[in-house]
Structure formats: C-alpha cells, structure tokens
Amino acid sequence: MIDKKFKVVVSVAMVNLFLFIIISRSISQDKGEHHKVHVPSKPFWTKLAPSSSYWNRQQQILDFHNNHIFMTNHSHTDFPEWLNDTSLTSYPCQPNLRVTTQVKDYNSLPGRFKDFLLYMHCRSYPIMTDQPDICKEPPFLLLAVKSLVPHFDRRQAIRQSWGRAGVIANRTVVTIFLLGNATAGDHHPDLSSMLRFENAHHKDIIQWDFRDSFFNLTVKEVLFLEWIQARCSGARFIFKGDDDVFVNTFRILDFLKGLSGSKASDLFVGDVITNAGPHRDKRVKYFIPESMYIGMYPPYAGGGGYLYSGDVAARLHNVSRHVALYPIDDVYTGMCLRKLGLAPEKHKGFRTFNIEEKYRSNPCAYKSLMLVHPRTPQEMIQIWAWLSGPNLTCQ
Numbered sequence: 001m002i003d004k005k006f007k008v009v010v011s012v013a014m015v016n017l018f019l020f021i022i023i024s025r026s027i028s029q030d031k032g033e034h035h036k037v038h039v040p041s042k043p044f045w046t047k048l049a050p051s052s053s054y055w056n057r058q059q060q061i062l063d064f065h066n067n068h069i070f071m072t073n074h075s076h077t078d079f080p081e082w083l084n085d086t087s088l089t090s091y092p093c094q095p096n097l098r099v100t101t102q103v104k105d106y107n108s109l110p111g112r113f114k115d116f117l118l119y120m121h122c123r124s125y126p127i128m129t130d131q132p133d134i135c136k137e138p139p140f141l142l143l144a145v146k147s148l149v150p151h152f153d154r155r156q157a158i159r160q161s162w163g164r165a166g167v168i169a170n171r172t173v174v175t176i177f178l179l180g181n182a183t184a185g186d187h188h189p190d191l192s193s194m195l196r197f198e199n200a201h202h203k204d205i206i207q208w209d210f211r212d213s214f215f216n217l218t219v220k221e222v223l224f225l226e227w228i229q230a231r232c233s234g235a236r237f238i239f240k241g242d243d244d245v246f247v248n249t250f251r252i253l254d255f256l257k258g259l260s261g262s263k264a265s266d267l268f269v270g271d272v273i274t275n276a277g278p279h280r281d282k283r284v285k286y287f288i289p290e291s292m293y294i295g296m297y298p299p300y301a302g303g304g305g306y307l308y309s310g311d312v313a314a315r316l317h318n319v320s321r322h323v324a325l326y327p328i329d330d331v332y333t334g335m336c337l338r339k340l341g342l343a344p345e346k347h348k349g350f351r352t353f354n355i356e357e358k359y360r361s362n363p364c365a366y367k368s369l370m371l372v373h374p375r376t377p378q379e380m381i382q383i384w385a386w387l388s389g390p391n392l393t394c395q
Contacts, residue, residue: 048060048064048080048083050080050082051294052104052290052291052294053290053291053292053293053294054099054102054103054117054291054292054293055292055293055324055326056293056294056295057082057102058085058120058324059323059324060083061082061083061085062322062323062324063322064079064083065083066322091122091123091124093119093122093124093125093210095118095119096117096118096119096120096121097118099117099118099120103117103291103292104291105289105291106291109289109291110282112213112214112215112327113215113289113292113327115211115213115215116215116216116327117292120324120325121325122210122219123219123222123223123321123325124223124226125208125209125210125219125223126208126209127206127207127208127209127227128181128207128208128209129179129195129199129205129206129207130206130231131176131203131204131205131206131231132231134174134176134203134204134231134232135174135231135232135234135235137172138172138232138234138235138236139172139173139174139232139234139235139236140171140172140173140235140236140237140253140256141171141172141173141174141235141236141237141238141239141249141252141253141256142173142174142175142176142228142232142235142237142238142239143162143163143165143173143174143175143176143239143247143249144176144178144224144238144239144240144241145158145163145175145176145177145178145240145241145242145243146178146217146220146240146241146242146243147177147178147179147243148179148180148182148212148243149179149181149182149188149191149192149195149212150182150188150189150191151243152191152194152198153377154243154244154377155177155198155243156377157377157378157380157381158175158243158380159175159202159204160381160384161246161380161381161383161384162246162247162248162249162380162384163175163247163249164249165204168249168250168253169250169253169254171253171257173249173253174232174235175204176204176205176206177204177205177206177243178206178220178223178224179195179205179206179207179208179212180207180208180209180210180211180212180213180216180219180220181207181208181209181210181211181212182212183211183212185211186211186213195207206224206227208220208223210223214285214327215327215328217303217328217329218325218326218327218328218329218332219325220329221320221329221332221333222320222325224240225313225316225317225320226317228310228313228314228317229313229314229317233310233314234310235310235313236256236264236309236310237256237264237267237307237308237309237310238307238308238309238310238313239252239305239306239307240305240306240308241303241304241305241306241371242303242304242305242373244373244374244375244376245304245305245352245371245372245373245374245375246366246371246372246373246375246379246380246383246384247305247370247371248349248366248367248369248370248371248387250387251349251367251368251369251370252307252370255349255370256307264309265309265311265312266309266311266312266342267307267308267309267312267345268301268306268307268308268309268312268337268342268344268345269301269306269307269308269344269345269346269347269350270301270302270305270306270307270344270345270346270347270350270352271301271302271304271306271346271347271350271351271352271353271371272299272300272301272302272344272345272346273297273299273300273301273302274299275296276296276297276300277295277296277297278293278297286328288327288328292327293326297331297334297335298331298334298335298337298338299334299337299338299343299344300330300331300333300334300335300337300344301330301333301334301344301350302330302350302352302353303328303329303330303333303352304350304352304371304373304374305350305352305371305373306330306333306344306350307370312342315340315342316333316336316337316340319336319339319340320336322339323335323336323339347370349368349369349370349371350369350370350371351369351371351372351373352371352373353373354372354373354374355369355372363383363386363387363389363392363394364392364394364395366383366386366387367387367392367394
C-alpha cells in the first residue's frame with residue numbers, strides 16, 4: 001500500500017517537473033523574442049501600377065490624390081508620371097485629347113464612348129434655366145424627374161398625375177424636371193421657344209448646357225446633387241427617376257411617414273441589382289469594353305427610380321468628387337454609395353422591370369407599389385385616376 005502511494009507521489013512530481021520545464025522554456029523564448037528585431041520579408045506598401053482600363057486608372061489617381069497620408073509625406077516629384085495626370089478637371093469644359101492615346105482601342109470604339117471619354121473629366125456646366133426659389137419652403141418630398149427637351153407629353157402627364165406639386169396627404173411635394181441641352185449635332189429640332197413657354201407656365205424646369213445623351217446621365221446626376229445643396233438642401237426626402245415611370249406618390253408618402261429617425265437618415269431604397277458586371281456584348285445598350293472598365297459593379301438601384309433622404313443626398317454630393325464619372329448613372333450612384341460605406345436597400349414596391357401583364361389593367365395591382373416602369377403618358381393619367389378615385393376598394 002505504501003509502495004503504491006510512493007509511486008503516485010513520484011508520478012505527480014514528475015509531471016509537475018515536466019510542466020515547469022516547458023513553462024520556463026516558453027518564458028525564456030518570449031523574452032528573447034521581445035528583443036529580437038523582425039525584418040519584413042516584403043514592402044508594406046506595394047508599388048502602385050496603373051490599371052490597363054481607363055476608368056480604373058482614373059479612379060486610382062483620384063484615390064491616390066485623396067489619400068492624406070501619401071500627400072502629406074510625398075512631393076509631386078516623387079510620383080510616377082501617370083499619377084500626375086492633370087486632366088481630371090476642366091472648367092470651362094474642353095475635350096481631353098490625351099485620351100485618344102491613353103485608351104488602347106479608342107479609334108475602334110463607338111462614337112458615344114469617344115464622346116464620353118473626351119469629356120469624362122468635366123463635372124461643371126453653366127445652368128441655363130433655374131428655379132432658385134422653388135424650395136423656399138423646404139419640401140417633405142422632392143420629385144426630381146430626368147427628362148429630355150422633346151418629352152413635353154411625358155412631363156405634362158406627370159404634372160397631371162403622380163407629380164402634382166403642392167400638399168398631398170398633408171405633406172409638401174415639389175416637382176422638378178432635369179434637362180440637358182438637345183444639340184443640333186444630335187439632329188433634334190429646335191424646341192427652345194416651346195421649352196421657354198413651358199417653363200414660364202409651370203416654373204419647374206432645371207436645365208444645364210451639356211449634351212443630353214444616355215452616357216451623360218451621370219453628368220446630370222452630379223449637377224443635380226450640386227443643385228440640391230445650393231437650392232433645396234432642406235428637402236427631407238428625394239425621389240429621382242425617369243419620365244417614363246409611374247410613381248404612387250400616396251404610397252411613398254405613407255412609407256416615409258412610418259420610418260424611424262435613424263432609418264430615415266440613411267434611407268436609400270429602390271430595385272437593387274447585385275452581383276452584376278459590365279456587358280461585353282457590343283449589341284447591348286449597356287455595353288462597356290474592357291479598355292474602359294474591369295471588375296464587378298457594386299450593388300446599385302435601377303435608374304428607373306429610387307428614393308433617398310436629404311442627408312444621403314448631401315453625403316453623395318461630397319463623395320461624388322472622389323469617384324470618377326462612369327457612363328451608366330445608376331451604377332455610378334452605386335459606386336458613390338459604396339465609397340460612403342452605404343448599401344442601397346431593395347424594396348419590392350419598386351418594379352423597374354414591370355409587373356405581370358395580366359395585372360397591368362387591375363387598379364389594385366398599383367395600390368401597394370411605389371414605382372412601375374415603363375408607362376406611357378396616357379397610362380400614367382389612367383392609373384392616377386384609379387388610385388385617386390374615392391370608390392377604389394382592394395382586398
């Protein structure tokens with residue numbers, strides 16, 4: 001019995017001695033490591049190489065020049081030549097002819113790409129028609145509609161339906177139409193006198209002197225964000241969309257009324273598209289060549305229409321200066337949101353790809369929706385009459 005106890009005591013002592021040796025070695029190694037100098041095996045900052053795609057390269061330049069650490073500790077003479085590109089801004093706007101040699105397949109690109117690339121650095125254009133007092137009383141909801149000079153019938157249908165300005169559901173609503181210039185080079189008839197008459201009657205048109213084209217919708221976006229801060233910074237919420245959509249203004253106001261403070265401040269909702277990238281098929285309207293852009297797109301709300309807060313509008317205005325213009329405006333807005341650390345929120349009430357055909361003539365199909373695309377001027381007026389009617393009852 002005593003022999004067994006002795007063996008147990010010896011075993012415990014041996015285990016304790018073994019643990020003591022391991023711990024002692026570990027402590028001594030830690031002390032040695034504390035005084036040992038570690039030399040990194042490779043540089044912490046990798047050498048910045050220019051992207052082969054023009055947009056990506058322009059964004060690299062913007063990111064570099066907006067990095068306060070780099071700019072404080074380096075002089076411009078330290079930068080590689082491609083980082084000292086001075087063609088990022090220009091006012092008044094002049095074509096950047098250097099781009100013809102900086103984009104490898106420039107000469108073979110369609111004309112709309114050449115035009116965009118030549119003027120991609122231009123962000124400021126003269127305003128031709130303004131409404132400086134339209135937000136004298138800050139509206140609860142600002143409806144901003146992208147339109148073209150010839151689209152008088154669409155604007156008029158919106159004024160008579162979902163874009164009626166004034167007080168709706170006890171909330172102040174202001175409607176404006178965002179236009180560029182319909183140039184003779186695009187073979188537009190001269191409708192300037194008609195536009196002046198229209199604006200004198202309705203006083204709701206904002207127009208800038210830039211070529212109003214599909215690829216220049218991004219220009220319209222940044223000019224509008226600037227206009228909001230100058231003329232309508234007190235707007236609580238903003239809806240921005242196309243002139244061929246139907247918007248259920250009643251439903252939007254009802255939705256906004258139920259938002260909490262924090263939710264309202266960061267609001268950006270629409271028909272969100274995720275995991276998308278540029279189309280490489282030249283036959284597609286949204287075709288983008290690899291020489292212009294590589295990579296995936298951030299989540300973005302389809303440009304048919306989306307809803308956001310005045311707070312987000314101010315932040316988008318500030319961050320847009322740090323994002324290179326991109327020829328697809330809704331993707332560009334998604335890029336700006338990503339830069340802010342925000343993500344657009346998908347809402348099933350936004351139907352930018354229409355609803356099933358069998359429901360399109362049913363008034364109740366529109367009661368819970370915020371937006372449907374596309375709709376003709378006649379359809380806008382018809383749907384608005386349905387929703388405004390006192391006898392509409394839906395299950």
